[in-house]
Structures are given as C-alpha cells and as structure tokens.
Amino acid sequence: MTTFEVNKVRALEEELLKEPQVKIPTYHHLHAGMYARTIVVPAGVILTGSLMKIPTLLIINGHFLLFAGDKSFELKGYNVFTGGAHRKQAGVAVTDTQVTMIFATKATTVEEAEEEFTDETHLLWSRLDDAINHITITGEC
Numbered sequence: 001m002t003t004f005e006v007n008k009v010r011a012l013e014e015e016l017l018k019e020p021q022v023k024i025p026t027y028h029h030l031h032a033g034m035y036a037r038t039i040v041v042p043a044g045v046i047l048t049g050s051l052m053k054i055p056t057l058l059i060i061n062g063h064f065l066l067f068a069g070d071k072s073f074e075l076k077g078y079n080v081f082t083g084g085a086h087r088k089q090a091g092v093a094v095t096d097t098q099v100t101m102i103f104a105t106k107a108t109t110v111e112e113a114e115e116e117f118t119d120e121t122h123l124l125w126s127r128l129d130d131a132i133n134h135i136t137i138t139g140e141c
Contacts, residue, residue, distance in 0.1 A: 001084075012048060025132035026038070026125055028133060030108070031137075031138045032141060033105065035105045043093050043094060049089045050117075053085055053117055055084050056102060058080070059099070061077070063075070064097045064099070065094065109137070
C-alpha cells in the first residue's frame, strides 16, 4: 500500500475510535515457529487493522467486505491471501466472520509476536485492560 492509502485507513480509524467499541476476543497460538491470531468479527462491525511491518498469510471465513489499498473485495466463504508488509486494511463484516493472520516467528510470547508484526500495539484489542485473550503456547519448535 502507498502512504496515501495507509493514511486513508488511518483517517477512517480516527472516526471509528469516536464510536462505542465492540469487544472482540483474540485467539493466539504460538506453535512450531508460527504465530496465528484469530478474531471473530460480529456482523455489522467496521474495523481497521494495525499497520503491518511484515508479510503474513490472512485467512477470512465468512462474508466480509475488505478494503486494501485502492481495491475492495467482497469475500464469501473461505479465503486465503498473502499479505505484504506495509499494509493497513479496513473491513466490514456482513455476517459473523473469522479473520486469522499467520506468520513465521521466533517469538515465545504473544507480546513479542505482536511487536514483531506492528508498531501500533497500542491499538490492538488484545492490549486493552479488559481484553479477552485466549492463548495457546506449546513451546514446540
């Protein structure tokens, strides 16, 4: 994404932060040198993602309108994407939708993994004081 496109998502994010926020649980898995992060976005929720520093896989399962750069996609069913670094996406869940991000990592904690993929950890739902996190760390390499 270009800096202009990222800034468009930031502007949307600023407006969305003025509205009541929906608490979305985060499911974290650290296993075999991979980090997987899953959220279930309730129908009708508009969200933005943090600015990604690294490439990841992105899996979206449900009915979701995804805005990435100057493109928009209507996704239905199960979809797997390769996501590049320097992206900040926005989306709307038409139905309850599962969104999973996966990347290779040497992180041993969720905090380390989060700091690896973004410098915007302060915007992550998983970092809020009343966050709902489900964490599985196997320790297997």
